[in-house]
Amino acid sequence: MEILKPDAIATTLSERRQRLAQLIDFPVILWSGQRSPRNYPANPFPFRASSHFLYFAGLPLENAAILLNGASLELFIDDAPPSSSLWHGEMPKGSEIAQRIGASAAFPLSELQSRATGAATIAVQDGVTRSQQTQILNRTVAPAKASEGIDRELVQAIISLRLCHDESAISELKKAAGVTVAAHKAGMAATLGAKIEAVVRGAMEGTIVAQNMTFAYPSIVTVHGEVLHNEEYHHPLQPGELLLADVGAETSLGWASDVTRTWPVTGKFSPTQRDVYDVVLAAHDACIDKIRPGVEYLDIHCLAASVIAQGLVDLGILRGRVSDLVERDAQALFFPHGVGHLLGLDVHDMEDLGDLAGYEEGRVRSDRFGLCYLRLNRPLQQGMLVTIEPGFYQVPAILQDPALRSKYQDVVNWERLAQFADVRGIRIEDDVLVTVDSREVLTAGLPTEANAIEQLVQEG
Amino acid sequence: MEILKPDAIATTLSERRQRLAQLIDFPVILWSGQRSPRNYPANPFPFRASSHFLYFAGLPLENAAILLNGASLELFIDDAPPSSSLWHGEMPKGSEIAQRIGASAAFPLSELQSRATGAATIAVQDGVTRSQQTQILNRTVAPAKASEGIDRELVQAIISLRLCHDESAISELKKAAGVTVAAHKAGMAATLGAKIEAVVRGAMEGTIVAQNMTFAYPSIVTVHGEVLHNEEYHHPLQPGELLLADVGAETSLGWASDVTRTWPVTGKFSPTQRDVYDVVLAAHDACIDKIRPGVEYLDIHCLAASVIAQGLVDLGILRGRVSDLVERDAQALFFPHGVGHLLGLDVHDMEDLGDLAGYEEGRVRSDRFGLCYLRLNRPLQQGMLVTIEPGFYQVPAILQDPALRSKYQDVVNWERLAQFADVRGIRIEDDVLVTVDSREVLTAGLPTEANAIEQLVQEG
Numbered sequence: 001m002e003i004l005k006p007d008a009i010a011t012t013l014s015e016r017r018q019r020l021a022q023l024i025d026f027p028v029i030l031w032s033g034q035r036s037p038r039n040y041p042a043n044p045f046p047f048r049a050s051s052h053f054l055y056f057a058g059l060p061l062e063n064a065a066i067l068l069n070g071a072s073l074e075l076f077i078d079d080a081p082p083s084s085s086l087w088h089g090e091m092p093k094g095s096e097i098a099q100r101i102g103a104s105a106a107f108p109l110s111e112l113q114s115r116a117t118g119a120a121t122i123a124v125q126d127g128v129t130r131s132q133q134t135q136i137l138n139r140t141v142a143p144a145k146a147s148e149g150i151d152r153e154l155v156q157a158i159i160s161l162r163l164c165h166d167e168s169a170i171s172e173l174k175k176a177a178g179v180t181v182a183a184h185k186a187g188m189a190a191t192l193g194a195k196i197e198a199v200v201r202g203a204m205e206g207t208i209v210a211q212n213m214t215f216a217y218p219s220i221v222t223v224h225g226e227v228l229h230n231e232e233y234h235h236p237l238q239p240g241e242l243l244l245a246d247v248g249a250e251t252s253l254g255w256a257s258d259v260t261r262t263w264p265v266t267g268k269f270s271p272t273q274r275d276v277y278d279v280v281l282a283a284h285d286a287c288i289d290k291i292r293p294g295v296e297y298l299d300i301h302c303l304a305a306s307v308i309a310q311g312l313v314d315l316g317i318l319r320g321r322v323s324d325l326v327e328r329d330a331q332a333l334f335f336p337h338g339v340g341h342l343l344g345l346d347v348h349d350m351e352d353l354g355d356l357a358g359y360e361e362g363r364v365r366s367d368r369f370g371l372c373y374l375r376l377n378r379p380l381q382q383g384m385l386v387t388i389e390p391g392f393y394q395v396p397a398i399l400q401d402p403a404l405r406s407k408y409q410d411v412v413n414w415e416r417l418a419q420f421a422d423v424r425g426i427r428i429e430d431d432v433l434v435t436v437d438s439r440e441v442l443t444a445g446l447p448t449e450a451n452a453i454e455q456l457v458q459e460g
Numbered sequence: 461m462e463i464l465k466p467d468a469i470a471t472t473l474s475e476r477r478q479r480l481a482q483l484i485d486f487p488v489i490l491w492s493g494q495r496s497p498r499n500y501p502a503n504p505f506p507f508r509a510s511s512h513f514l515y516f517a518g519l520p521l522e523n524a525a526i527l528l529n530g531a532s533l534e535l536f537i538d539d540a541p542p543s544s545s546l547w548h549g550e551m552p553k554g555s556e557i558a559q560r561i562g563a564s565a566a567f568p569l570s571e572l573q574s575r576a577t578g579a580a581t582i583a584v585q586d587g588v589t590r591s592q593q594t595q596i597l598n599r600t601v602a603p604a605k606a607s608e609g610i611d612r613e614l615v616q617a618i619i620s621l622r623l624c625h626d627e628s629a630i631s632e633l634k635k636a637a638g639v640t641v642a643a644h645k646a647g648m649a650a651t652l653g654a655k656i657e658a659v660v661r662g663a664m665e666g667t668i669v670a671q672n673m674t675f676a677y678p679s680i681v682t683v684h685g686e687v688l689h690n691e692e693y694h695h696p697l698q699p700g701e702l703l704l705a706d707v708g709a710e711t712s713l714g715w716a717s718d719v720t721r722t723w724p725v726t727g728k729f730s731p732t733q734r735d736v737y738d739v740v741l742a743a744h745d746a747c748i749d750k751i752r753p754g755v756e757y758l759d760i761h762c763l764a765a766s767v768i769a770q771g772l773v774d775l776g777i778l779r780g781r782v783s784d785l786v787e788r789d790a791q792a793l794f795f796p797h798g799v800g801h802l803l804g805l806d807v808h809d810m811e812d813l814g815d816l817a818g819y820e821e822g823r824v825r826s827d828r829f830g831l832c833y834l835r836l837n838r839p840l841q842q843g844m845l846v847t848i849e850p851g852f853y854q855v856p857a858i859l860q861d862p863a864l865r866s867k868y869q870d871v872v873n874w875e876r877l878a879q880f881a882d883v884r885g886i887r888i889e890d891d892v893l894v895t896v897d898s899r900e901v902l903t904a905g906l907p908t909e910a911n912a913i914e915q916l917v918q919e920g
Contacts, residue, residue, distance in 0.1 A: 037585040038508050040511075040806055043677050043678075045505040051499050086857055086858065087687070089684065090857070198671065199670045205665065206662040206670075207666070209665050210658055210662025218506065226549075227548060230548075230549060231548075234672050252694075254499075346500055351500045
């Protein structure tokens with residue numbers, strides 16, 4: 001295991017525990033989880049520790065648990081058997097890890113049950129560990145988003161901590177952002193020589209792996225940007241197409257980045273592509289300019305909707321007054337998702353908790369066409385990291401839907417739209433930290449302007 | 461989903477079903493499995509279908525099942541809900557997939573239970589699908605390696621099919637081998653400019669991703685080759701060190717490659733490194749030369765042991781008669797694993813079945829120091845694909861073990877060994893197909909000789 005400076009991480013973890021202790025008065029056990037098998041048990045997927053565990057334990061320890069009790073931290077982990085050293089090398093002992101993270105003691109996992117009385121927890125993702133949670137706590141452990149009782153109190157307390165990032169977290173998030181910026185530049189540089197999407201993906205993911213990071217989510221690298229979560233990479237890159245790349249690095253301690261750029265495969269936007277690109281970019285820039293503490297994220301989403309609606313009116317694709325169009329969600333025909341979300345240890349931070357983290361208490365998701373996919377609806381606070389990711393897409397399932405076509409018949413100029421057939425999907429996404437009186441774009445090292453993007457692609 | 465030529469795959473699958481039908485007389489249901497969540501449910505690991513399912517269904521269909529009954533094939537899969545098209549695009553309908561793979565019909569999964577009577581199966585890896593297996597078959601489904609009754613009969617029948625690869629499989633395996641060769645060349649070329657192991661890994665994995673393939677197993681790219689399954693990539697590359705890379709591609713249909721090379725980080729072996737390298741290479745070459753139908757794989761393993769023992773005697777590291785040394789497993793101090801294993805849809809093919817596939821019926825693993833990690837003990841047959849991967853390692857857990865040091869005190873020249881301190885781990889591994897009267901090295905495009913390896917690294 002890569003060794004961290006023990007003092008730095010132990011201090012951070014101690015501060016997090018103290019802040020937690022101000023919010024709850026019961027003990028907490030958090031499990032890290034185990035690997036999931038891939039095609040047979042000895043060939044598993046990479047290990048990813050539970051994000052709540054990572055927040056308080058600092059290190060991605062496999063099959064471990066921590067007991068938090070006020071300011072105290074105890075670690076529960078089994079030392080590797082001697083026979084494992086042939087295959088896995090000498091692993092640090094539990095006592096060494098405990099020291100590194102500032103835990104007062106390390107115990108084998110078998111000791112956990114006797115210390116588990118009255119503890120709250122949050123359900124992990126892997127089924128094997130989840131049954132251990134039930135067994136050791138000797139009670140039902142509901143799924144994280146449906147937690148009850150002290151588990152729910154714990155969830156609320158952890159949300160209030162994880163919503164606003166501390167210095168240690170911000171340092172990691174900046175590392176992830178920096179490598180993600182490099183990955184996108186590598187993807188642009190690889191495009192002119194690429195025959196299929198996978199070649200660009202290889203350049204981007206290779207860059208992330210080379211920095212000893214992993215991927216915060218399945219990469220999207222596609223000429224079919226109209227499929228929002230596209231996971232196919234076999235399409236050829238054909239002249240006149242746009243490539244949409246939504247790729248983010250995750251540091252070895254689990255902190256994420258999430259960035260999208262869209263660029264022409266030839267290095268040159270067509271006039272129609274550039275027109276729409278500039279509309280999306282105007283929304284992106286306007287939203288970022290608005291970010292500061294106290295601003296409602298919903299208002300930023302609505303700003304994106306307005307700027308996109310205005311831009312599409314200016315291009316002749318939509319007709320009518322912008323305020324009326326947005327009132328009717330007409331822009332959602334082309335911008336059907338939310339303008340962004342929380343970012344932290346998870347790319348949609350704390351989405352294991354459903355909307356509990358993303359939505360301020362008392363607020364629920366709207367079912368409106370233009371709001372139903374909005375993942376964040378809270379006033380911004382200093383230390384929050386959010387994405388800003390407006391887009392424009394021609395999604396067949398939306399634009400060919402008879403009910404939607406009929407509903408919006410009067411506001412869409414379908415003939416004019418047909419002239420933009422070479423714009424399947426555009427998204428521009430950056431990671432923005434809310435600062436004391438303003439904002440910091442962590443991914444500002446990656447250009448957004450069309451000319452600068454063209455140059456990066458052409459320089460190859 | 462990437463579209464295959466429908467005829468080609470349907471014909472192959474039909475032949476596989478017919479061969480299965482000659483061995484069993486009961487229906488079979490095979491499940492593909494589901495994705496495992498990573499840090500929250502909507503952010504899963506990549507999907508990997510069960511290998512047994514892939515063998516008979518041909519395509520990596522998520523959350524699907526097939527019913528095999530004699531020559532008949534029926535597909536059970538739910539069509540994606542209309543709401544998913546925004547996020548995932550238009551997915552092919554079950555009926556379209558059925559046609560592509562030569563299934564007589566497609567049904568929703570809810571129809572499976574009524575057709576499941578008397579069917580055998582093999583347990584999959586993910587827990588959610590495993591409970592569905594139990595529920596739909598309305599009986600216990602034991603882990604694959606401990607299957608009983610008709611499930612065990614099915615396992616034996618599938619082993620006899622999957623042991624020897626058909627033309628379609630060999631075509632895929634050659635694709636995986638070709639991309640793996642390219643990845644290793646890219647890794648060598650990236651070495652002189654690399655500061656840490658991860659940079660070389662990035663070049664290798666990026667090459668595989670660029671070909672729209674994935675990884676058959678967690679890559680090993682390490683200057684600590686003495687840790688056999690090393691998954692750390694943060695160590696600096698320091699002059700005088702060897703880099704061991706065990707990296708293999710897997711095609712989109714699930715077929716694997718598994719290749720290891722070891723090269724000097726400066727592009728120049730030291731005299732001691734070259735001496736040991738040539739011992740390992742001699743074992744590698746001798747084992748490959750011996751491969752043909754009818755030869756016992758155990759004999760090939762023992763040949764590797766002998767060649768390595770002889771080489772270490774010649775270098776003055778071991779003392780005594782080679783036959784006595786091998787009899788006492790003295791070579792296992794430095795070559796503690798088996799010389800190779802089956803390769804196919806799994807990198808250790810069918811290891812979900814324990815040793816049922818690797819070991820001929822009636823044979824069990826030896827507990828001898830030099831044999832206990834041998835994963836394959838069968839006579840070779842035409843169509844088998846095996847790895848040949850002898851190695852030399854200085855594993856602290858072995859060489860510092862007081863009992864082993866005492867047991868082998870008389871045969872190891874510890875002072876001479878100390879002169880080879882710059883040789884922590886060397887492995888040379890290729891994928892070898894057993895042909896009608898000989899063998900074909902699928903990974904022969906990647907050099908093995910020390911001079912050729914040096915040249916590839918130096919050319920950068």
